Amino acid sequence: MLVLKNARLIPELTENFDKKYADVVINGELIQEIKPANSVSIPEAQVIDLEGKTLMPGLIEGHLHLDLCGKNTFEENVESDSYRIMRCLRLAQDNLKKGYTTVRDVGDRNNITIGLAKAVNEGMIMGPDILTSGIIISPTEMGNEFFGTMYTEADSPAEFTKAVRRQYQLGADWIKIMGTGAVMNPGGEPGMPIIYEEELQAACRAADYVGLPVAVHCHGTEAIKMCIRCGVRTVEHSSIMDDECIEMYKKSDRSFPMPTMSPMINFLEFPEGKPKHYIEKAERLTDTLIKGVRAYKENNIKIGWATDAGVYEGSHGNGIYEFRARVNLAGFTPLETLIQATKNNAEILMIDDKVGTVKCGKRANLVVFDGNPDEDIEVLENVSMVLKAGKIVQL
Template sequence: MRRKNMLVLRNARLIQELTEGHEDGQGDIVIEDGVIQEIRPAKTVTAPEEMTMDMTGKTVIPGLIEGHLHLDLCGMDTWEENVQPDAYRTMRCLRLAQDNLRMGYTTVRDLGDRNNIVLSVTKGIREGMAVGPDILASGMILSPTEAGNDFFGGMYTEADSPDEFTKAVRRQYQLGADWIKIMGTGAIMNPGAVPGTPILYEEELQAACRAAAYVGLPVAVHCHGEEGTKMCIRCGVRTVEHASLLDDECIRMFKDSEQTFPMLTLSPNVNFLEFSEGKPKHYVEKARKMWERQRESWQALREAKVKIGWATDAGVYEGSHGNGIYEFRARVNMAGFTPLECLIQATKNNSEILMIDDQVGTIACGKRANLVALEGNPDENIEVLNQVALVLKAGQAVQR
């Protein structure tokens, strides 16, 4: 077999829950022009040596999908961060995007930056100016006037009525946003804000969702608390970011909904508590108050078999970009998820939640060859996620 632009991953270990159309636990993956063409029985595809990569001893999984990060942030002291010029932050943003790609995140969703920097980086990657993951970006965050918004300079567009939210959505659409991000409750990191307390009126969120739907953009809402979560589900937002403090009615509403999903982020609060020295006092105090309720809420989602999204909130603490293993460890060791459940969340679930499952999320014929090879069995030992042997984006090996 010899075809132009072909690559064969030979004798790969495959995880059945992440693979379509192939029942065996081993297989040869045939890639052509960046697309998976065939998945055949192991060691049955004959191809020139230069077109073959031996995957013996390695597990091949779909490229990981990061559901919520901030490429414009790196965990730097916020006051110092705010004085960095946009040109520098743009270059750093690209580097951090590449750090995530090298660790297997072939798709990332960015939910908030200063002055729409990430929209520019996304455009550059799409036009082939630089190598990077596929980025789905919201640009600046829409928020009511709220305590602490000025703590992150240039990150928020403030809106205080249905009309203002409508206009703000249209502005982000005009600038090229893929998603609309809205603040629905107070935030841990914003001084003076109260996590869980709703900060916008339901008619404002309805107006934003209506304007976004009109131009085909899905909506993500930052939301920690019960009442905010219920409002999000009633308004039909696509993802509830963090979903930290849930009651039984929230769980039931998520279970019954076919259009709204929780996008969980465990590792930031773990980091704020584990490495509290040097962190702003309000980070640590709020994280400590929320911690047990968060774990209880997420365990309830798991028990109810709600489709759960995968996210790390990378950028809000130092060293978080390209360090997705931290979230995997937190979910397995502290929230009770199995390694396989985490892998499903970070691939198949996220592709469905982000509505890109026709392209990525599983290993299947016709999907993009966004793939990661790992040394060992990640569905049995989560630490294997730290042993990346190969990353393919659209069939091209990523330099590591």
């Protein structure tokens, strides 16, 4: 048994406890009790004093790629699966050390993260909880070959149905689909839909049938509307919007935007060595992206939190870059971004019965910071301790 004494809690991220400071009792993998500070005395329990520190639910990364590390894509494509699996584990652990106790991987080569997630779930290795789609289902599109075996192509409702069933058969937690062109794809136009609505409907129907949620890569306006009409759970990036998109999001209780500000800002801030098409597309889209994220705030739309880690070097475990963008460019408060990265993501990813807040009975996936990250986002750099399923992370 573990007792975390004198912990400063964030009220908005704590359930069924109304005091600011607490003793938190952890028994096995779960939070057993939350009591007033200095009120718990359990013989033989391990006690850690958290005076001056903030205890909050573990961060949840809503969109990353453990099979990408920002190096030359063609070099990554030809590396062996065995090597990439070991690198995936290292990158997953890099995220965990920074407080990301859950990550959602939305695209790899050859479904390697499905096996990695299973190994974590079975306790074979220490890592964050991994929700994964495995490979991405895409219509035939110019530039798909740029990412090697990261895509499986489908070009009819029947083919999308079969591809969804195949990912379910292999053990995927999510279905990931390409809905528009991509910034990183040399042949892709981010604003242009590449999937027919009847194909997306078929994919969503097949996924619903086996209980899997759907995530769609989607930058453009018309494709965003298509995703909401089809009941897509998360609209990844959701960059180019009009007023109708905003109104549709406001009315929907099934579809949620998962914006990622980090990559395009990074491409512009550090263009050296990056492909020219990354920079050209980022120059066209960044202002529109920032405007869209501000619109989410102005219209009180629930959004997820994600970084697209893997698409540029050093991005894994570097979520502070996304937090800074949301605070400094989009106008969110530090507390609002922490809610997005914990409570919101848990609800959107449908894991809020287990994680996302500090609550008795929930999993003890927790992170401790020196200082008050809900007041100063830079405090997220000061990780004091991470707990995964009640165990102190030591990597």
